[in-house]
Amino acid sequence: MESTLMKTKALMLTTAAALVAGPALAGSHMASEMTIVSWGGAYSKSQLNAYHNPYSEMTGTTIINDDSSAEAVAKLRAMNEAGNVTWDVVDVVAADAIRLCDEGLALEIDPDTQLAAAPDGTSAADDFGDLLVSDCFIPQIVYSTTFGYRTDMVGDTPPTSVCAVFDTDAYPGKRSLEKRPINNMEWALMCDGVAKENVYDVLETSEGQDRALAKLDTIKDDVIWWSAGADTPQLLADGEVVMGSTYNGRLFSVIEEQNQPVAMLWDAQVFDLDGWIIPTGLSPEREARALDYIMFATDTQRLADQAKYISYGPARMSSAPLVGMHAELGIDMAPHMPTDPNNAANTLLYNYEFWADYRDDIDAKFQAWLAQ
């Protein structure tokens, strides 16, 4: 009975995975091919220029891009259950990397032996420092979620504090916020008078969550909620909103590449990490090649190279001094990095531990509040 059940289950899972991973299955894995999963768009382009092309030239490996990072966790789980993992290296945000590591779906990495040391000999573990937030995660960039505002819609006093978002008298008009509790709850509490270092202690309690929602309630009618990173730049460009949160790289392209009347409000930007994981369940040779790629793509020079194409900060300390000019615009990239001292006067770091625990709980409350 049990074995029949298990067989049926295996069959079911194969089917499910085949459906979920259909497109990925089509590309069979030849000896010199590897599938790298990332976010697509300008971000994948920066990786193509900084990592993929040099690596292909060096080793002759053909790299197949798959823009599935947004659904990476669910797809990897399905592939793993079906016993057929078709991805070699996957780009995910740190929170997803922690989930994947927790589920046993990502390979644990030893930074000292499996990652390149800095040119001056500093070990990878020290070079990445606190950014190694999970055993399975190799950080690549530091990005931030921050606000941009229309310079032509804020009058003579452009906002300098994140609390301008909650001040509809001084800055009338719609704002765009992400349709999830993460970051919004923190900003709400900070603007409700909670000190930055106490935010998570307060948010842990049911009263604290209610307090944050009550603060958000004061601007609820003025908010357009976004779920894709491209929404806020579009809304800003259309003049639909006076200010809105999104990833700093998206705002950079609105401001510098599209020359829209938009400016950055770096105050209370929330740092987050994006990086690589290697799925578990790869054949030994594929795993070895994935590790070889990771070793190459996360060394000091490669991380600095990526910043030429997109305004995200390299995750290694040793890469920071190597960040130069934008490859096409020819402007100095350093002032556009979230980690630049002028921008990083007041910052938050995404609290992975807290949100891994409280995400579902607070999300249910947040969604119930949104639906009211």
Added chain:
Amino acid sequence: MSTIRGTGPGTADAPSPDDALHEAAALSDRDVPPPHGAPSDGPMLAADGTPLKKSLARALRLQKTRALMLIAPLLIFVLISFIVPIGQMLWRSVENDIVAQTLPHTVQELAGWDSAANELPPEPVFEAMYFDMFIAAEAKSHTKLGTRLNYEQTGMSSLFRQSGRKLDDLGKDYQKAFKAIDGDWSKGEAWFELMSGAADAPRAADVAAAQARNVATLIDTPIAARDGFAPSQEIADLLPLTARAYTAMAMFMQFEDGDDPAGEKPWETLYPALLRDLETADVSAYAGPRAGMLQTLAAARGDIEQISFTDAFAEIDEDWVVAEPWRTIQTHARNVTPGYFLNAVDMRLTPDGAAAQPEDKQILIRLFQRTLVMSLVIMGSCILLGYPIAYLLANLPMRTANILLILVLLPFWTSLLVRTSAWKVMLQQQGVINDTLVWLGLVADESRLVMINNQFGTIVAMTHILLPFMILPMYSVMQTIPPSYVRAAKSLGATNWTAFWRVYFPQSVPGIGAGSILVFILAIGYYITPEIVGGTKGVFISNRIAYHISSSLNWGLAAALGTILLAVVLLLYWCYDKIVGIDNVKLG
């Protein structure tokens, strides 16, 4: 056509192979004289002498098999790509064996604990938890369990993750103390000799079998107990806990890592296990290999600190010494759980049975209601908009009708995402419609209409997207309505309206029915359009399902929500069949 038509069962208008069979059956029942020369009292025979009934059945069977073979590819495809995944989804919504598989001994021990008494579970529970959790951490499945339990109690995820890391510390202290007594205690070889006993000693097959089962589920590979390590029966009787812990470790090393346990560093669990065993065991009479080492240890036991797993867990995390996490584990230990379905209707499973979720977390029932109501509204607006168009299409000359039909189909051929985004451009406050209204002076610049990111936006966009599904069935039904009926009605003195309402409309109802079912069922499962234009008040239950599939990874809850949605659709379909009758639906 049969000569005895109407007497046998199941005679239809057209002849079918079955008719012959029924005839044969009817004939043999009714004792009619057979047509050709067989004895009148026996069964009717075919030309080759076999009974006619049998030979017919054989011929039919052959035919049916051939028919089945012809549809087999489709049948298998449907089965594998449709029925099986749905079955899997149904199963996932109740499946919950992860708790009992990851913490088998703990679940057993916890069964006897009275969670209502507001006391901590007894020491044996903590002891079982230590050994279960240690091997689960080695297999890296404790975090998976933490994720599962975090759906029920916030904080379990990090409790399990952090405890898994700190679990080694407990054993390390005892390892040092053991090593101080005899250096061999930190050697894999010495442990192996001790646990194996003499080469010809009888083996404890039951211990091996039990651990093989546990380890196999943890590492997800089948294990044959006879291929793995088995402790000697004498040791298993003398030191039961140690034998259990060692066997689990040995099998894990053998089958997960492919190592020989004798050559590997022993796990830290062995030291607390042996210490616990020595509290009751009398080893003075033991004479197997390494008996001396064991007896020296037993004698020096007093120097080593007494072991308390409860205190050890208190040190790992204060949260272990409150009743709450244990209550959660106990409540969710069953292999088949109604918990996901309760969650799907804004309730939860507690030690005292089902209870309502806190009010500020109740959202799913509301979303189900909203999904149904808005799907009905969308269906209604599709009928109102689609009917005149279908009527026009059906009553215009062919040439003009074809051009119009292309106009209906054109958006059908455009990507769903493009159409939805186009509505965004149209409806937003700085969008085409608002700009036009402001330009015409109908709306003041500062009070532009809010038409998107709300229910209105969802209804408009989805009505547009689903309209072809309403128009096409209506059109094909209307095409078959002969215009002479309406002309006849008019010639008999009916007004235009009466002729339409009493003669034309009733004949077009099957088209409305077909279109309504199509649109409603499609609408109820819509996801991407509400996500893009729905804002907060225009999202559907499918958006929540998507969240649980791809973000929270709570596939059980997603499956339960999906199952409920499926059940609602089937129920509505059944109601429709009862009220309207599914035979009255025509797609063309």
